[in-house]
Amino acid sequence: PYYADAYTHLGAAYQIQGKFDLAIEEYKKAISLNPNLADAHSNLGTAYQAQGKLDLAIEEYKKALALNPSDPTVAHNLAVANKLIK
Numbered sequence: 001p002y003y004a005d006a007y008t009h010l011g012a013a014y015q016i017q018g019k020f021d022l023a024i025e026e027y028k029k030a031i032s033l034n035p036n037l038a039d040a041h042s043n044l045g046t047a048y049q050a051q052g053k054l055d056l057a058i059e060e061y062k063k064a065l066a067l068n069p070s071d072p073t074v075a076h077n078l079a080v081a082n083k084l085i086k
Contacts, residue, residue, distance in 0.1 A: 007033070011023040024047050027041075042061065046077060049077070054085045065078065
């Protein structure tokens, strides 16, 4: 129950199945255990984006980039979300 990466992976499994609400719950659990887990923030952003919640997605992408500025996938996702919101 205290292994943040496990919640991140569980969230990813839910997300692959299209169960975005469950995925979001798991990513939030991971972040509550380890707020510095860039992958959890990034994945939370993609789940929000899939639901059309672009403002929340952008917030999470920014957090992920602050933690891991060299991640090109997150930078790309942030750019796409910003373009969609305009």
